[in-house]
Amino acid sequence: MSKKAKFYVVWKGKRPGIYTTWEDCKAAITGYKGAQYMSFATLEQAKMAYDSNYGEYKGKKNSAPSLTPEQLLIIGEPNYHSISVDAASSGNPGIMEYQGVDTKTGKKLFRQGPFKEGTNNIGEFLAIVHGLAFLKQHKSDRIIYSDSRTAMSWVRKKTCNTKLVETTNNKELFNLIRRALKWLKNNSYNTPIVKWETKAWGEIPADFGRK
Numbered sequence: 001m002s003k004k005a006k007f008y009v010v011w012k013g014k015r016p017g018i019y020t021t022w023e024d025c026k027a028a029i030t031g032y033k034g035a036q037y038m039s040f041a042t043l044e045q046a047k048m049a050y051d052s053n054y055g056e057y058k059g060k061k062n063s064a065p066s067l068t069p070e071q072l073l074i075i076g077e078p079n080y081h082s083i084s085v086d087a088a089s090s091g092n093p094g095i096m097e098y099q100g101v102d103t104k105t106g107k108k109l110f111r112q113g114p115f116k117e118g119t120n121n122i123g124e125f126l127a128i129v130h131g132l133a134f135l136k137q138h139k140s141d142r143i144i145y146s147d148s149r150t151a152m153s154w155v156r157k158k159t160c161n162t163k164l165v166e167t168t169n170n171k172e173l174f175n176l177i178r179r180a181l182k183w184l185k186n187n188s189y190n191t192p193i194v195k196w197e198t199k200a201w202g203e204i205p206a207d208f209g210r211k
Contacts, residue, residue, distance in 0.1 A: 006020075006022070006039045006040070006041065006202070007019070007020060007039065007040045007041075007042065007043050007045070007046035008020075008021075008022065008024075008025035008037060008038070008039050008040075008046070009037060009038050009039075009040065009046050009049045009050045010025060010028045010029055010035070010036070010037045011036040011037065011050070011053065011054045012032070012034060012035055012036040012037075012054070013028040013029040013032045013035045013036070013037060014027075014028050014029070014030075014031070014032050015027075015028045016028075017050075018043075018046050018047065018050055022077070023077075025037060025039075026073065030070070030073055036054040038054075039202065071200075075197050075200040077201075078103060078145065078196075078197075078201055079103075079143055079194070080103050080104035081141075081142050081143070082103040082142050082143045082144065082145055082194075083100050083101065083102060083103060083109060083131055083134070083135070083142055083143075083144055083145070084100065084101055084102075084103045084144075084145040084146075084196065084204050084205045084206040085098065085099070085100040085101075085124070085127035085128055085130070085131045085144060085145070085146055085204075085206050086098065086099065086124070086127060086146070086147065086204050086206035086207050086208065087099075087120050087122075087123025087124045087126070087127050087148075087208075088120070088123070088208035089118060089119055089120040089123060092119050092120065093117045093118055093119050093164055093170070094117070094118070094119075095113075095114045095115065095116060095117075095118070096113055096114065096115050096117075096118030096119065096120065096122065096123045096173075097111065097112060097113025097114040097115065097123065097208075098111070098112055098113060098123040098124070098126055098127035098130070099111040099112070099127065099206050099208075100127060100130060100131045100134065100206060101205050101206045102205075103145060103205050106205050109134060110130055110131075110134060112126065112130065112176075115170065115172060115173045115176075116169045116170060116172075116173075117164075117167065117169040117170040117173065118164070118170060118173050119162060119164055120148075121148065121150050121151060121154075121162060122160065122162050122164065122173065122177065124146060124147075124148035124150065124151035125148075125150075125151040125154045125155060125160055125177075125180070126176060126177065126180055127146070127151070127206075128144060128146050128148075128151055128152065128155050128193060129155060129180040129183060129184060130180075131144045131191075132144065132155075132183075132184075132187075132189050132191055132193075133183055133187070135189075135191050136187065136189055136191070141191075142191075143191060143192045143193070143194050144191055144192070144193045144194065145194050145195075145196040145204060145205075146193060146194075146195065146196060146204075147195070147196040147198055147204045149195065152193055152195065155184065155193060156193075158181065158184040158185060159181070160177050160180070160181060162177075
């Protein structure tokens with residue numbers, strides 16, 4: 001999966017226009033009170049938006065996050081010496097899968113599933129543990145990004161605090177959970193697990209795009 005390009009529209013700022021990098025967009029809005037700006041997936045969408053007005057797009061799904069330029073400046077850019085993990089579940093419980101990708105390029109590093117009966121939290125948890133094992137195996141000093149505080153907490157506590165009951169439909173998944181918990185118990189790691197700042201950076205690169 002290749003990294004998705006973004007186009008940034010600045011309606012009000014130091015230099016209104018369309019920008020192809022966040023750094024240029026940030027320079028055009030930082031310090032400008034009441035800046036109006038959003039990100040778009042394609043240049044065509046950005047041009048259409050720029051020819052319209054901010055009010056027509058405010059609050060829509062494809063808009064940039066509602067953070068002030070100052071907040072965005074504090075958060076900064078992602079650390080691209082990293083991998084990103086995410087999960088997707090069609091229902092709760094439902095068919096679930098997870099994956100890990102290179103944060104900068106979007107190259108898929110691993111993918112598991114689909115599992116017949118799982119939850120998003122379980123998938124996020126397994127994705128992080130899989131990422132930890134992957135990086136340790138490759139002797140990598142990269143960090144891991146996850147957008148799930150719940151899963152990060154489970155990994156930190158070395159537990160999978162799911163309310164899902166084990167059945168014949170999800171036995172394979174629960175075997176994987178037990179395997180992940182055993183890995184956490186028997187392995188040490190120095191890999192930082194960092195929260196992906198969705199409001200500042202958009203969807204995590206490992207996102208399945210099903211929202």
